[in-house]
Amino acid sequence: MVEALSVTTFVVGDRLPWPEDSSNAPESGPLDECALFDSGERRECAIHKISALGATLRGNLRKMPGDDVVVELGTGQRAAGKVGWVRDGDVGISFNEPVDVLALINRKLVSQPVDRRAMPRVELRCSVYVKWAGNIAPALLRNISATGLQLQGDALPDRGTFVSVFFEGLNVPSGEVIWRRENLIGVRLLEELSWTSIMPWIRDVVRRAGR
Numbered sequence: 001m002v003e004a005l006s007v008t009t010f011v012v013g014d015r016l017p018w019p020e021d022s023s024n025a026p027e028s029g030p031l032d033e034c035a036l037f038d039s040g041e042r043r044e045c046a047i048h049k050i051s052a053l054g055a056t057l058r059g060n061l062r063k064m065p066g067d068d069v070v071v072e073l074g075t076g077q078r079a080a081g082k083v084g085w086v087r088d089g090d091v092g093i094s095f096n097e098p099v100d101v102l103a104l105i106n107r108k109l110v111s112q113p114v115d116r117r118a119m120p121r122v123e124l125r126c127s128v129y130v131k132w133a134g135n136i137a138p139a140l141l142r143n144i145s146a147t148g149l150q151l152q153g154d155a156l157p158d159r160g161t162f163v164s165v166f167f168e169g170l171n172v173p174s175g176e177v178i179w180r181r182e183n184l185i186g187v188r189l190l191e192e193l194s195w196t197s198i199m200p201w202i203r204d205v206v207r208r209a210g211r
Contacts, residue, residue, distance in 0.1 A: 005118055008032040009143060010105050011051035012124040012206060016084070018056065018092055032108075036061055036091075037070040037078075047073075048090060049123070052098040054081065057091045069093060075107045102203065109195055118146040119195040126205060130156060132163040141167075142184070146195065148175065149187040156185045163187060170201040 007029035011017045031046035036057060045059030055071060063069065067083040071093055079099050084092040109117050123143040130139050130151065139153035149165060149172070157163060161177045165187065173191040180186075 005120075005145070005147065006030050006032050007121060008047045009049045009121045009123045010101050011049055012101060012122055012202060013209070014052055014098075016054045016092070016094060017049035017051045017123075018054075018085070019087075019090075031058060032074050034074060035072040036063075037072065038063070038067060045091075050099075050101065050104070052095075052101050054084070054092065054094045055079075057093060058089055059091075060089075061086075061091050063091050071095075073104065074111075075104065077104075102206070105199070105202075109199075117195055119144075119193065119198045121145040122198070122202060124202065124205060126167070129166045130163050131166065132157050132161050139165075144193075144198065146189075146192050146198070148178075148189055151185050151187065152183055153185075154183055156180070156183070159185075167201075169204060170197065 008031045031048060034045055034047050034057065036043045036045050043059065043061055045057045045061055048056040048058050063083045063086055065083050065085055069081060069083060071079045071081060079095045081093040081095040084094045105120060105122065108120055112118065121143050126141050128139050128141050128151065130137050137153055137155040139151040139156060142150040142152055157177055159177050159180050162174060163177060164174045165172050172193060173189045175187040175189040177185050178188045
């Protein structure tokens with residue numbers, strides 16, 4: 001039985017991984033495990049999102065805004081921080097010092113069996129074009145993984161439409177729109193996108209954004 005892919009999101013860019021709007025995409029699947037330490041007490045939890053500046057954790061954590069905590073990631077790395085907010089079982093942590101998200105992604109890949117390495121979900125923003133049935137429309141990439149994309153745009157196709165998505169510097173297989181919510185769509189790729197293709201592209205996006 002193939003293990004379900006984690007839906008933990010690694011956020012590329014110097015921003016806190018807080019909820020941005022009320023149009024959150026539907027999601028289901030396991031999350032990467034972690035632990036939260038407070039005054040020597042350890043609580044098991046899971047990472048919903050993580051960026052260089054903070055993380056959104058899920059679990060029965062019983063924290064309050066302003067609490068000082070330490071997050072232990074699955075790699076064993078520990079990051080000290082402060083609780084920024086608590087909402088519906090999610091806890092937002094601001095790190096005292098930035099963590100290297102690309103290094104975390106690399107460690108996650110290395111921890112997987114060589115023949116089953118799959119790119120985790122990575123959240124970043126870049127412009128793309130979506131083509132279907134003679135139509136073409138601009139869109140904003142919100143996240144990318146080995147098996148799919150989340151896109152945002154004002155004139156995107158409905159569920160069940162087969163599409164091609166064009167990126168600068170990255171060849172992406174065609175896919176099918178499997179859900180739509182307001183101006184967001186989820187595209188499931190017809191072929192898995194190799195991590196060996198995505199990682200160099202992400203590094204290039206980061207490099208160009210830092211110019």
